[in-house]
Amino acid sequence: MRAVRIDEFGGPEVLVPTEVPDPVAGPGQVLLRVVAAGVNRADALVRAGRYHRAGRPPLIPGVEAAGVVAAVGEGVTDIEVGQRVMALDGVNAPGFYAELAVVPARQVTVVPDGLELTEAAALPVAWLSAWYCLRHLAKVTKDDTVVVKAAASGVGSAAVQIAAGAGARVVALAGSPDKTAWAAGFGAHDTLDTSAHPGDAEVEEVLRLTGGRGADVVLDTVGGPAFGRSLREVGHGGRVVALANVALEPSTIDTRDFYPKNAAVLGFQLTNLQIHGYDPREDLRELARRVAAGTYRVPVETVVPLDQARAAHERLERRDNRGKIVLAVQEK
Incomplete structure (x- = not known):
């Protein structure tokens, strides 16, 4: 699959498009075909080696995304292949700047009708x-x-x-x-x-x-x-x-x-809140319902292709953006 990987910590120039093996969903996990990935300051901290739980390179950044369920692992009964979902914190450190990502099922929430996946990708963090x-x-x-x-x-x-x-x-x-x-x-x-x-x-x-x-x-x-x-x-x-x-x-x-x-x-x-037991799904469902109903408006300012993640980080760090920057990973 295509992904943007960090082989060494540094500035936006270390975000390198590459090919990596496809991940596989294990027990209790969901394999997500990523359509859009949100760009966050946490991603910039991961890239710079200043994020508290990112691990060591090589790694794939990206803490939130939306897409379509490609497969589910053993024990997953409440999520089905083909559903549109949004996800928070992938398994592979954390891994959403990629065409495919593995996510714990408890961090995956179904996206309601009326909410575009590009908007949904902006909900799980900010x-x-x-x-x-x-x-x-x-x-x-x-x-x-x-x-x-x-x-x-x-x-x-x-x-x-x-x-x-x-x-x-x-x-x-x-x-x-x-x-x-x-x-x-x-x-x-x-x-x-x-x-x-x-x-x-x-x-x-x-x-x-x-x-x-x-x-x-x-x-x-x-x-x-x-x-x-x-x-x-x-x-x-x-x-x-x-x-x-x-x-x-x-x-x-x-x-x-x-x-x-x-x-x-x-x-x-x-x-840290999730580590200590917080389940984000109900709050995400409520947010998604309100956005789909038009109560809230998600300002997605810039959508750039996955291969241009470097430009997205440069814009983020200049603080030029008003609202959200999103990576377009692939078609729905």
Whole structure:
């Protein structure tokens, strides 16, 4: 089969199209014929050798995909050959930048009618992360003001819609006027261009937008120095949810910025959550139903052929994209 493989860690240039043996589904596994694979920052970390569970090269990146079931292993009874499905975290480290991939059956979810596979490929990481953080951890309600950082990213644009859909007031932060305007189109009530309000000015503007009391929920998708600002931007009894550190920098914080406010700091990491028993299928089914019904809109910005994975990573790391980048692996 065709695949994009990493033979050594490095920049986007190490993503090399190649031919590799077809994988075979074992007991409890599904063989997926991949139609589309989502491109995520986790993939870039795998490629660079900075992902916590990627293993050593050679390896095939890609943590989410959608396609058609080609075969099922022994013991799989709830998934059938020919079904359209989306999948999270393949077996082979993790392996979705390929025409075929093996996935544990418990991480495969049927795609409903009305949802394109290109959109479905964008749900298992960014959308599931935003959904879990806002609905299960922060428990967002219509009475909340929610700050979403990096609101023009895949997670951010999902979070804006999910929070707004729950009736919350949404303040979307992004790094340019174009990106903030784009985020507003997904239901943000207020926007903040962080390039024009860097550092302390960001905190001051968030406090101004929230009448001085701070946000009920801050979804920190950035990490590094941004996390310290998130603690200052949350209000009394609020919740800061930390789900990433794309800055790849330490966070320097002052505990006095949050404990006097009785604020909660909540961490989220999808892989670790699954290791400790979380079954993502019901949440993915709910997300898929809502997207298929038109309640949410998945902004797939760029679709590139599998062989051009390098260009996809270059675009991702320049942060040029608004919404999701997807690899088109093969026809349905």
